Amino acid sequence: MGAFPDCPEPMKQQLAQLLSAAVAALQADGVLPADQAVDIQLERTRDRKHGDFASNLAMVLCKAARSKPRDLAEKLVAALPSSELVTRVEIAGPGFINFFLAPAAYHAVLRQVLADGENFGRSDIGAGKRVQVEFVSANPTGPLHVGHGRGAAYGATVADLLEAVGHQVHREYYVNDAGRQMDILAVSVYLRYLDLCGESFSFPANGYKGDYVWDIGATLHRTHGDALRHDAGEVFRDVPADEPQGGDKEAHIDGLIARVKSLLGDARYREVFDLGLNTILDNIRRDLEAFGVHYDEWFSERSLTESGAVERALERLKASGHVYEKGGALWFRSTDFGDEKDRVVVRDNGQTTYFASDIAYHMNKLERGYDRVIDVWGADHHGYVPRVKAALTALGDDADKLDVLLVQFAILYRGGQKVQMSTRSGEFVTLRELRKEVGNDAARFFYVMRKCEQHMDFDLDLAKSRSNENPIYYIQYAHARVASVFRQLEEKGMSWDADNGARHLDRLDETHEDQLIVALSRYPEIVEAAALNHEPHQLAHFLRELANEFHTYYNAHQFLVDDAGLRDARLYLIQATRQVIANGLGLLGVSAPDSM
RNA sequence: GCCCCGGUAGCUCAGUUGGAUAGAGCAACGGCCUUCUAAGCCGUGGGUCAGGGGUUCGAAUCCUCUCCGGGGCGCCA
Numbered sequence: 221m222g223a224f225p226d227c228p229e230p231m232k233q234q235l236a237q238l239l240s241a242a243v244a245a246l247q248a249d250g251v252l253p254a255d256q257a258v259d260i261q262l263e264r265t266r267d268r269k270h271g272d273f274a275s276n277l278a279m280v281l282c283k284a285a286r287s288k289p290r291d292l293a294e295k296l297v298a299a300l301p302s303s304e305l306v307t308r309v310e311i312a313g314p315g316f317i318n319f320f321l322a323p324a325a326y327h328a329v330l331r332q333v334l335a336d337g338e339n340f341g342r343s344d345i346g347a348g349k350r351v352q353v354e355f356v357s358a359n360p361t362g363p364l365h366v367g368h369g370r371g372a373a374y375g376a377t378v379a380d381l382l383e384a385v386g387h388q389v390h391r392e393y394y395v396n397d398a399g400r401q402m403d404i405l406a407v408s409v410y411l412r413y414l415d416l417c418g419e420s421f422s423f424p425a426n427g428y429k430g431d432y433v434w435d436i437g438a439t440l441h442r443t444h445g446d447a448l449r450h451d452a453g454e455v456f457r458d459v460p461a462d463e464p465q466g467g468d469k470e471a472h473i474d475g476l477i478a479r480v481k482s483l484l485g486d487a488r489y490r491e492v493f494d495l496g497l498n499t500i501l502d503n504i505r506r507d508l509e510a511f512g513v514h515y516d517e518w519f520s521e522r523s524l525t526e527s528g529a530v531e532r533a534l535e536r537l538k539a540s541g542h543v544y545e546k547g548g549a550l551w552f553r554s555t556d557f558g559d560e561k562d563r564v565v566v567r568d569n570g571q572t573t574y575f576a577s578d579i580a581y582h583m584n585k586l587e588r589g590y591d592r593v594i595d596v597w598g599a600d601h602h603g604y605v606p607r608v609k610a611a612l613t614a615l616g617d618d619a620d621k622l623d624v625l626l627v628q629f630a631i632l633y634r635g636g637q638k639v640q641m642s643t644r645s646g647e648f649v650t651l652r653e654l655r656k657e658v659g660n661d662a663a664r665f666f667y668v669m670r671k672c673e674q675h676m677d678f679d680l681d682l683a684k685s686r687s688n689e690n691p692i693y694y695i696q697y698a699h700a701r702v703a704s705v706f707r708q709l710e711e712k713g714m715s716w717d718a719d720n721g722a723r724h725l726d727r728l729d730e731t732h733e734d735q736l737i738v739a740l741s742r743y744p745e746i747v748e749a750a751a752l753n754h755e756p757h758q759l760a761h762f763l764r765e766l767a768n769e770f771h772t773y774y775n776a777h778q779f780l781v782d783d784a785g786l787r788d789a790r791l792y793l794i795q796a797t798r799q800v801i802a803n804g805l806g807l808l809g810v811s812a813p814d815s816m
Numbered sequence: 817g818c819c820c821c822g823g824u825a826g827c828u829c830a831g832u833u834g835g836a837u838a839g840a841g842c843a844a845c846g847g848c849c850u851u852c853u854a855a856g857c858c859g860u861g862g863g864u865c866a867g868g869g870g871u872u873c874g875a876a877u878c879c880u881c882u883c884c885g886g887g888g889c890g891c892c893a
Contacts, residue, residue: 267836270836276834282873401892566891602819602887669829676828687855694855697855700853701853753833764840768841775857
């Protein structure tokens with residue numbers, strides 16, 4: 221992978237190999253039990269006084285070796301193979317083994333950055349494992365709102381990170397194009413259409429009231445004129461009363477759905493239904509695409525019924541004896557697998573539930589042979605996790621292959637005030653409005669700045685501000701500054717000799733330079749940790765720290781000095797910095813501008 | 817009632833999976849532009865890691881109890 225033989229792989233791995241060799245040597249000598257598998261723990265030191273990397277290995281193994289941590293540490297250090305990477309190894313504190321790296325080890329990292337370019341930080345530790353990431357999957361009953369935005373940014377970033385560390389990633393959106401909510405949308409569209417035809421009636425309490433429903437109704441009216449019109453009295457006749465009239469809004473809307481279906485007939489009903497579905501889905505697609513969120517597949521819930529997957533899943537559950545009938549409905553005995561209560565899969569009216577589709581969907585995912593299946597859900601669905609896992613176990617699949625990542629809501633603040641939102645009344649801030657207000661970059665970055673299971677306060681004023689308070693500008697500014705330095709270089713009639721810089725990296729002996737180089741060398745470790753832990757915020761935080769190291773350096777030293785060796789070396793360093801910032805922002809879906 | 821997530825500086829949050837003296841940004845205060853973009857830098861102050869108990873060489877981190885905040889407990893999706 222590396223263009224330079226002195227840095228075949230990240231420095232951390234190389235050190236881990238040295239420790240492994242030492243452990244193996246002590247095992248051969250009988251100091252350590254030979255049968256014990258040893259997990260090499262290495263971490264960056266918090267304090268440079270403790271070297272570059274530290275291992276707690278001696279403390280972890282001292283019991284097995286029946287010796288004091290520091291004594292064992294001595295033996296481990298004595299057994300370490302020599303390496304040109306390491307200048308010094310110290311034992312400190314209760315038994316830490318501290319590694320001090322040679323400057324050449326860091327220079328190798330810099331050369332690696334420029335050699336690998338946009339691939340620096342990528343790795344193959346995922347070993348080509350196939351991972352499916354399903355995210356957003358909002359019902360196509362309305363536009364995406366800011367809550368979906370967080371799932372979109374988070375899911376897309378997790379997928380990109382996994383790909384960066386060598387997984388084969390399949391990004392998927394589960395389209396809930398079946399079920400009652402969609403019927404409610406279809407009826408809402410139809411009623412708006414009737415309104416445009418001149419019919420008058422009161423709109424159901426449970427219907428979708430957003431403006432976009434009017435728009436779809438208008439499309440219907442434009443294309444069909446009065447051809448689909450029915451008398452309002454006829455539509456509402458004998459339908460159970462709505463809530464405002466003292467009735468039940470659920471019964472009212474269900475009655476309306478049945479009536480509209482029978483009045484229009486299957487074909488025409490389906491046309492209205494699909495118009496609503498496709499219009500909104502197109503809208504969602506465009507939104508996500510413009511947000512830099514791309515999918516490999518849009519998976520239709522309806523297709524699960526049409527392909528017989530739902531039926532097949534239910535048959536498999538029946539065959540394995542995990543379902544029973546009660547009260548006219550078919551139940552899945554999820555309590556056998558740790559769920560709180562059993563769940564209905566087929567209603568007493570014969571319709572399968574959403575859960576039945578989801579069982580079939582997850583069965584289908586595993587049938588497609590993924591090594592790992594990741595679902596990104598809103599945290600309000602957390603109660604749903606045990607039953608899906610229960611179903612997979614009942615089907616004889618490995619439920620541990622499924623990871624459900626829960627994303628908490630984002631609460632918007634404007635002028636220090638919480639922005640009130642309510643889906644019921646149709647008053648919510650859409651993702652599109654958010655992007656328009658704060659821009660894609662700030663939206664993407666702010667969404668992944670926090671741990672996903674953390675409630676997030678999204679400060680709109682901060683995201684918009686073009687000031688040092690705004691972390692996104694801070695990072696982008698560092699990138700732009702490097703580009704600006706190179707523009708200055710040209711204006712001064714000079715040019716950068718990269719090879720000369722590479723030869724003079726030992727001239728970078730300032731503390732600020734040392735710290736910046738160390739930060740750059742951490743990048744591959746950060747990408748790996750962020751990917752494997754599904755924690756994009758680690759990368760976001762790292763980029764801020766890196767930008768900070770750069771700005772500090774920028775203020776302390778002049779890059780365009782007369783001394784060509786030093787100048788080329790410094791330009792080499794800041795060029796590497798620019799590259800890492802660009803790579804990191806790229807993984808977060810944020811642009812890296814050359815000027816601001 | 818049961819379950820899930822959270823509680824760390826005035827505010828918003830990190831804390832490398834149990835490590836060394838708990839960090840950053842913002843806000844507050846004091847400095848730095850005739851020099852590559854001041855959208856920047858430097859310095860100062862600020863903590864009972866919600867609280868009690870436990871586990872061990874070592875706990876913000878793990879186990880337990882209590883308190884507080886948010887969410888979930890449909891033949892909705």
